[in-house]
Amino acid sequence: MKQVLAIFLILTTIGSIKLNAQTKGKVKKTVKTEVVSALVLANGQKVYNQYCLSCHMADGGGVQNMNPPLIKTTYVLGDKTRLIKIALNGLAEEIEIDGEVYTNVMPSHGFLKDQEIADVLTFVRNSFGNKASAIKVSEVKAARAEKK
Numbered sequence: 001m002k003q004v005l006a007i008f009l010i011l012t013t014i015g016s017i018k019l020n021a022q023t024k025g026k027v028k029k030t031v032k033t034e035v036v037s038a039l040v041l042a043n044g045q046k047v048y049n050q051y052c053l054s055c056h057m058a059d060g061g062g063v064q065n066m067n068p069p070l071i072k073t074t075y076v077l078g079d080k081t082r083l084i085k086i087a088l089n090g091l092a093e094e095i096e097i098d099g100e101v102y103t104n105v106m107p108s109h110g111f112l113k114d115q116e117i118a119d120v121l122t123f124v125r126n127s128f129g130n131k132a133s134a135i136k137v138s139e140v141k142a143a144r145a146e147k148k
């Protein structure tokens with residue numbers, strides 16, 4: 001009886017060690033991805049506060065009749081290349097968002113580094129109630145290389 005108990009104990013110990021290793025691996029992985037995106041978001045917010053906030057406001061709500069909101073618009077959540085090009089080249093066309101027409105000109109921000117553009121757009125796409133995939137530096141590079 002003692003022997004059976006001993007074997008049982010050994011087996012459960014091995015089992016729990018294995019399980020422990022598995023969960024540890026998983027936890028590590030999750031923490032790592034969260035840290036990376038938190039850093040990107042923090043960097044993106046810095047760029048936003050410096051270059052976008054004055055027009056689009058801290059809450060992304062914009063200014064009525066002047067600067068459009070960045071909340072769940074098709075520009076923010078839609079085609080990545082179109083969004084990147086707005087940041088790079090600015091925008092000067094009549095657009096309608098939530099029934100409001102905007103005609104002011106958005107200046108180009110092509111002077112920002114690819115990393116800064118990627119970070120700020122990733123921040124915008126994941127703030128103000130938005131939820132969308134990150135913008136990669138390689139995608140900014142590609143959009144910059146394309147004709148305007």
Ligand code: HEC
Binds near residue numbers: 048095
């Ligand atoms: C000087 C004011 C100003 C600044 C600074 C500015 N924008 Fe804009 N933005 C505008 C205006 C005005 C429009 C609308 C342009 C039009 O109608 O052609 C616009 C349009 C947009 C749009 C598309 C429409 C929408 O609301 O979804 C996006 C996206 C955008 N801006 C993001 C940014 C980001 C990101 C930054 C910072 C890197 C930035 N803007 C800086 C004024 C500004």
